[in-house]
Amino acid sequence: VLATSVTRNMSEGLTSSGYDSVDSTHENDVYGEDDDNMISGPKQEQVNWSAPISSQFSRRNKHLRYRTRVFAAECVSHVPVAVGTEPAHFDLLLARSAIAKGTYLSNDWLVLKLQELVSLSYQISTGQFEGMQPIGVQLLCLIMDKFGMTVDPEFPGHILLEQFQAQLVSAVKTAISTTSGPLLLEAGLELATKVMTSSVIGGDKVALNRLFLLISRPLSDIEDLFYPSFADWVVCKIKVRLLTAHAAVKCYTYQFLRAKENVPDEHQQLAPLLANSSTLLGKYWVGALKDYFSIIFGLHSRINVQKYLDEVWALILQATALDAAPVEFGADDSEDVHEHMFISGRSMVKLEQSDFQFLWGLSVLVLFHSHQSTVNGSVKMKLDCSKENFFSNIVFYGLDNPRPCDQVLPVLLSLTTEAFFSKDFLSVDICQELLQALIYADCSGAPVVSLFSKIIRLCPDKFFEEEDFVFVALELYSHCLAMVLRR
Known part of the structure; x- marks a missing residue:
């Protein structure tokens, strides 16, 4: 036909x-x-x-x-x-x-x-x-x-x-036009x-830049998005798709930026574009995560949107944390400082302390919730590490046999940078709490070792004056050493 x-x-x-x-x-x-x-x-x-x-x-x-x-x-x-x-x-x-x-x-x-x-x-x-x-x-x-x-x-x-x-x-x-239906x-x-996070572009800088501009245009009008002939959850789904597109592109781009050397030109050019839109994206990403947090605890009635957020919340969480920095972090610092602190050489999402605490708490919750002995049946959180999810290759990049809690370890790595330590976002109490969670969390060994060593290396000297912190650090060190010896 x-x-x-x-x-x-x-x-x-x-x-x-x-x-x-x-x-x-x-x-x-x-x-x-x-x-x-x-x-x-x-x-x-x-x-x-x-x-x-x-x-x-x-x-x-x-x-x-x-x-x-x-x-x-x-x-x-x-x-x-x-x-x-x-x-x-x-x-x-x-x-x-x-x-x-x-x-x-x-x-x-x-x-x-x-x-x-x-x-x-x-x-x-x-x-x-x-x-x-x-x-x-x-x-x-x-x-x-x-x-x-x-x-x-x-x-x-x-x-x-x-x-x-x-x-x-x-x-x-x-398809992505102002006249397009929902x-x-x-x-x-x-x-x-899917196109921007695959090899279809094949090194074409112009095509990748054109696609990024296409998904950026609806971002400024996201709050005014409204279709009177459709239910509210349809509009919510479109907003989630839009935020997911930006999150996927950012996480996929950072896979190349982490290599530092031989970064493809088409992805190198996206770093400043991502930085320019980070203020707006950070606001909406954190808002989407808070909505999901309310839904999984039964505090929100929009359950029609949950299945879409179930697929992408971990991706959005990672995108929010990558090269994030405190709001007070100075933009006047030299390029060398930014090059040293941030993977892309520039800060992205600027976080208020309340937003930082929310992202940190959500990540620690996943560490506990992924452990079978501490699963809370009232928390309807989906922890999926299967290959059936299109974004698994991005969320669990570099891990051969990922485990559910592995999806938040890159987030915690991004939230334990020198920028957050310098502005006192990280206290000895929450670092101690994290180390305790890592001892019992069912996570892959290499990311845990990286996170532990980063905290010990960057935390202030006064942390080691706290006996409880030192004791927990030694216990986690023994746990990491045992994991290495079992290989």
Whole structure:
């Protein structure tokens, strides 16, 4: 239905046979011709209508044609899941090998149809029918999920989807617009997130910068976002998607910035852009985390939004903490000081002491809640470290076998910097509390050792005058030493 224009040929056949289609001009104006750019295919079947038709073209058929297109688009959107989990569907080398060996009766592997699938998805997402555009964008998101890591055997070190960068970027540009409806905008933000945190960009600085500017435009109008025909939770979902997009881009960029050397130029250029928007983002990120905190404790009634925050709260928490600094931290310090203290060479989110205490408390809560013996059934917090979550590779970057509490260790590392110690945000009591929690927390060894050594190295000398702090530090040291010896 989507690839061939049978109905248009039928109309042409009627005209050539002496029959005029009823109100055909109006039909094309309202619903578009079947052979428009959105659904046109490379080949068109020619239908010979020699027999007369007994009745007129009813107006009902016009609507049926549009509904048929929507149904066909929805059918196509289910294909990447319907084919199952057979690896050959998503790996070009395996598909070619299966064909060569004749292992399977059918050689219809989805990866062999990838170009046609992407082209069709792009045409649906950028076509003139608003009701179909979100389906096309969601299908592109699904393609990113299924083929995001599929290597291109013709170009080692690259992925197959790199050749479709232009279509993906164009689809995002069409979806993230001031005139977009809520469904299309939400899908566009999701697609933008997936594209910007993958290898699809392939070193294209212009494309990455363009995408970042696209997701930055709605940020200034986030408080005024309102769709009177939709429920409040739909607007909340769009806001969460927007904040998630920025959080994912920041965390993904920091994976490269931590290396310090050979940082790709396209990600190096994002550091100042992220810094410029950090004040606004920090406000909304902390607000979203506080809303989630209220929901998991049963203090908030908007449970419709919880499932979306369950997926991204850890990502937003990490993004908020990365290169964060106290509000009082001076901007007049030299570049060398910033280069020494911050991964990106500049401070990002500026935290009030109350916000710092909230982020710290939430992180320590996760350490306790992730331990089976201290789980509180009344706290509905989702601690997910499975690979099914799209953001797991970002949240648990560098860990082969992550554990649920590992997602807050990078946050605590970011909150125990010299900037926070110098402004007395970190007292001996909360540091002692953290060390006690780390002794019993079920976390990976390497991040715990890094966090412990950082606290001991940066804390003021007066901390070691406290007997309880020294005792807990020695106990954690013994615990870390035992973990190292067990390897």
